[in-house]
Amino acid sequence: MPIKEIEDFTISYMQVLDENGKVDKELEPKISATELIDMYRWMIRAREVDQRLINLQRQGRIGTVGPSTGQEAAHVIPALLMKDNDWFVGAFREAGARLVRGESIVQALLFYNGFEEGNKKPENYRTLPISIIVGSQTLHAVGIGYAMKYRGDDAAVLTFMGDGATSEGDFHEAMNFAGVWQAPVVFLCQNNQWAISLPRHKQTKSETIAQKAIAYGIPGIQVDGNDPLAMHVAAEEALKRARNGGGPTLIEAVTYRLMMHTTADDPKKYRTEDEVEGWKKKDPIIRFKKYLASKKIWDAKKEEALQTEIKAEIDVAVKEFEDIKDLPPEICFDHVFSTKPDDIEEQRQEFLDRLRKETGNV
Amino acid sequence: MSKMNMVQAINLAMLQEMAKDDSVVVLGEDVGVDEGVFRVTAGLLKKYGEDRVIDTPLAESGIIGTSIGMALAGLKPVCEMQFSGFSYLIVHQLEGHASRFRARSQGDWTVPLVVRMPYGGGVRAMEHHSESREALYATITGVKVVIPSTPRNARALLVAAIRDPDPVVFMEPKHSYRAFREEVPDEEEVMEIGKAEIVHEGNDVTIISWGAMMRPTIKAVDEYQEKTGKTVELIDLLTISPMDSKTIIESVQKTGRCVIVQEAPKTMGIASEIIARINDKALMYLEAPVKRVTNYDVITPYFGRENYYFPNPERIYQALEATVDF
Structure with a gap:
């Protein structure tokens, strides 16, 4: 019997706005001027907050931070396309998307300064806290997707992970479950080329991350993750598919981590300045600003006003954060279980008695 | 004798054991080019090359599972978990296999691997970077659990762990990594596992x-x-x-x-x-x-x-x- 080909696969790559701000007219999505400016504002807000967090860490005013500078298009734009009742199941490098979902800057500051209060639910209740264990949250997203289907809720679930996470078993299990259950999940992989010191080509032998979707029978697409318009098109399509019963999608957003893995990391140890400089030219904010200017809806005056406004907003938040004085030490006893077992209550009392004695504050 | 901190002392143990025995290999996330996020594996890649100092894909269960295979085939893998808080996926492989190959095969197969992991608090890092879960590993019969406290005993115990014929979870108190220095002999020093x-x-x-x-x-x-x-x-x-x-x-x-x-x-x-x-x-x-x-x-x-x-x-x-x- 001759060997015959039984399946044939292809993977598409999409770019709408190139790094020089030149748009592909055929692919260009119809987005109103107001919405375009909104997209830009949120990207700038994400960038400015990120840079301030790094500065504050460098000054010893907060703890370790994992920056997302350079990846704004990849995570802010999809978050903007979410409906209020959609679910956000993030990892740890989508700070800008969390702002979109209603997290306050003060909350972010609390989180990065080692206070659980930073994880309190933001305005939007369907937003899970930061998940640090790489890839683990993708399974939660699929479980949530199942629950939405079960309840007849048309919400979609947007979950984020990085290129490193695609090596974890959890990620593959999540994609497989999502395929089998046709769960309404959008897997958004921010392929930023580096998992701490490991370059993308050593993470997987696959030519693309998008092609991993094929193995699980779900659609996968590679997108220029520094292109806000391409991210808009891809995320909107995937979210719609999820909400309309079309099942999961994997979007590989090709982007770049312009900063360190976290402020505890020194990227000079494993990558060249040339490489970083090359990617700086592909910065999503630069090209988007050019695009807005070419549409005559943005100019230097507007830019200056926006920068001033956002910097002032961050200043206020930092002041508010630094004025917080009364975070009670004992809260860790309060949320171990729904009700306190006797011995935890006893430990709590002992803890408070001890602190009172130590501080002389009876 | 030279004065060193715990990071340098653990590094010395690996450097010397790798020189002595070409079956010793080091693997983990960022252990090669980056020399480990705490620089514990500094200089190893330069000295012993990519075949023996392996930057693995990001998968903790994968690191231990493949280490079990290497150990069964005669190598002595020394793997690193970046933080103990990310190590729980390996319980699956330790409890299910590494701990019991010896008993399962009545002594025919053994799994001489070492899992190094920094544990404990005090370094102002995010969630999962501060836990002390030695009890979790100690409940796995057939796995040894070692926790050094000073540069000198860290070095001597890691040498013992690498030479041990059974799987050893080697938990490194990261708060003590650079907290103080101690004289550590240049020549070989081995302590006995199982002795307080x-x-x-x-x-x-x-x-x-x-x-x-x-x-x-x-x-x-x-x-x-x-x-x-x-x-x-x-x-x-x-x-x-x-x-x-x-x-x-x-x-x-x-x-x-x-x-x-x-x-x-x-x-x-x-x-x-x-x-x-x-x-x-x-x-x-x-x-x-x-x-x-x-x-x-x-x-x-x-x-x-x-x-x-x-x-x-x-x-x-x-x-x-x-x-x-x-």
């Missing part, structure tokens, strides 16, 4: 600790001895499993009193096991109940609050006082 160390002898009370808690314990003991004129027998457990009952029991039989200091939460910890052993063999010698100084039974606090929760010299001092004056 009497750091100094005393007659009035025994105090037992391990890992990063040794430093606040020593501080409290020094102050207590100085203020009261009593003498404290200080034991560094060093190996969590298999536990050195003999040293503990003989000491408690001598002093009749015991305090245990543990960074982990109070319940189901290593201190509980020590107390059970004292009950078995030294109950009738006790003149006071055995006291534990531990973290509380809470989810390990984020770093903003952790100092309220971990044992500190003041709490340890009070426990010594309460036990001796009982």
Whole structure:
């Protein structure tokens, strides 16, 4: 019997706005001027907050931070396309998307300064806290997707992970479950080329991350993750598919981590300045600003006003954060279980008695 | 002899064992080019190349699972978990396989691997970077659990772990990584796994600790001895499993009193096991109940609050006082 080909696969790559701000007219999505400016504002807000967090860490005013500078298009734009009742199941490098979902800057500051209060639910209740264990949250997203289907809720679930996470078993299990259950999940992989010191080509032998979707029978697409318009098109399509019963999608957003893995990391140890400089030219904010200017809806005056406004907003938040004085030490006893077992209550009392004695504050 | 910190001492153990034995390989996330996020594997890639110092894809279960295969085929993998908080996926492979190949095959197959992992708090890092979960690994029969406390014993115990014919979880107190320096001999030094160390002898009370808690314990003991004129027998457990009952029991039989200091939460910890052993063999010698100084039974606090929760010299001092004056 001759060997015959039984399946044939292809993977598409999409770019709408190139790094020089030149748009592909055929692919260009119809987005109103107001919405375009909104997209830009949120990207700038994400960038400015990120840079301030790094500065504050460098000054010893907060703890370790994992920056997302350079990846704004990849995570802010999809978050903007979410409906209020959609679910956000993030990892740890989508700070800008969390702002979109209603997290306050003060909350972010609390989180990065080692206070659980930073994880309190933001305005939007369907937003899970930061998940640090790489890839683990993708399974939660699929479980949530199942629950939405079960309840007849048309919400979609947007979950984020990085290129490193695609090596974890959890990620593959999540994609497989999502395929089998046709769960309404959008897997958004921010392929930023580096998992701490490991370059993308050593993470997987696959030519693309998008092609991993094929193995699980779900659609996968590679997108220029520094292109806000391409991210808009891809995320909107995937979210719609999820909400309309079309099942999961994997979007590989090709982007770049312009900063360190976290402020505890020194990227000079494993990558060249040339490489970083090359990617700086592909910065999503630069090209988007050019695009807005070419549409005559943005100019230097507007830019200056926006920068001033956002910097002032961050200043206020930092002041508010630094004025917080009364975070009670004992809260860790309060949320171990729904009700306190006797011995935890006893430990709590002992803890408070001890602190009172130590501080002389009876 | 040269003075080094714990990071350098652990590094020395790997450098020397790799030179001696080409079956020793090092693998993990960022252990090669980046030399480990704490730089514990510094210089290894340069010296021994990519075949022996492997930057793996990001998959903890994968690292241990493949290490089991390497060990079964005669290599001696020394793998690194970046932080113990990311290591729980490996319980699957340790409990399911590494711990039991020997028993399963009645001694025909063995799994001589080492899993190094920094553990414990005090470094102002995010969630999952501060836990002490030695008890979790110690419940896996067939896996040894070792926790050094100083540069010198870290080096000598890691050499022993690499040469050990069984799987060893080697937990490194990251708070002590660069906290102090100590003379470490250039020439080979090996300590025995399964032996606790009497750091100094005393007659009035025994105090037992391990890992990063040794430093606040020593501080409290020094102050207590100085203020009261009593003498404290200080034991560094060093190996969590298999536990050195003999040293503990003989000491408690001598002093009749015991305090245990543990960074982990109070319940189901290593201190509980020590107390059970004292009950078995030294109950009738006790003149006071055995006291534990531990973290509380809470989810390990984020770093903003952790100092309220971990044992500190003041709490340890009070426990010594309460036990001796009982």
